[in-house]
Amino acid sequence: MQKVAGSCLCGAVSYRASAEPVFVAACHCRDCQKATGAAHSINVAVPADTLRVEGQLKPFHTTGGSGEAVARLFCPECGSHVLTDAAALPGLSMVQAGTLDDARWARPSMHIWCSSAQPWDQPPADASCYPQMPQI
Ligand SMILES: [Zn+2]
Ligand SMILES: [Zn+2]
Numbered sequence: 001m002q003k004v005a006g007s008c009l010c011g012a013v014s015y016r017a018s019a020e021p022v023f024v025a026a027c028h029c030r031d032c033q034k035a036t037g038a039a040h041s042i043n044v045a046v047p048a049d050t051l052r053v054e055g056q057l058k059p060f061h062t063t064g065g066s067g068e069a070v071a072r073l074f075c076p077e078c079g080s081h082v083l084t085d086a087a088a089l090p091g092l093s094m095v096q097a098g099t100l101d102d103a104r105w106a107r108p109s110m111h112i113w114c115s116s117a118q119p120w121d122q123p124p125a126d127a128s129c130y131p132q133m134p135q136i
Helices: 030-036
Strands: 005-007 014-017 023-027 041-047 051-054 058-063 069-074 081-086 092-096 110-112
Touching: 030 041, 041 081, 051 081
Parallel strands: 023 110
Antiparallel strands: 005 014, 014 051, 023 041, 041 092, 058 069, 069 081, 081 092
């Protein structure tokens, strides 16, 4: 079983899901690039009602490329981006894969917003790639 459990950098916030992930998606949108400081985010989607979070997360609200609300939840102490909740994906919460205690299994099953992928960070040739946000 793939264990969805992890924490922020400082450990003030930790989480655990009792369900298996629904999908793992790498997102190359500009907002994810800005929010992560990296070339893409890696999102492990889990049913939101199976996710237990300990500690306080601070939300930052934007409108996603889909035109729907996106909340990025950060640890207010260390600034780690821990979760993303997108109105376009109701019922799901997306754990940021780098915060998992063990992320070895979290290989993205799809890459989205490939239209804004950096030229030096292209998805692998065998990956499922979508220019924007697909219907999930
Ligand atoms: Zn922290
Ligand atoms: Zn994104």
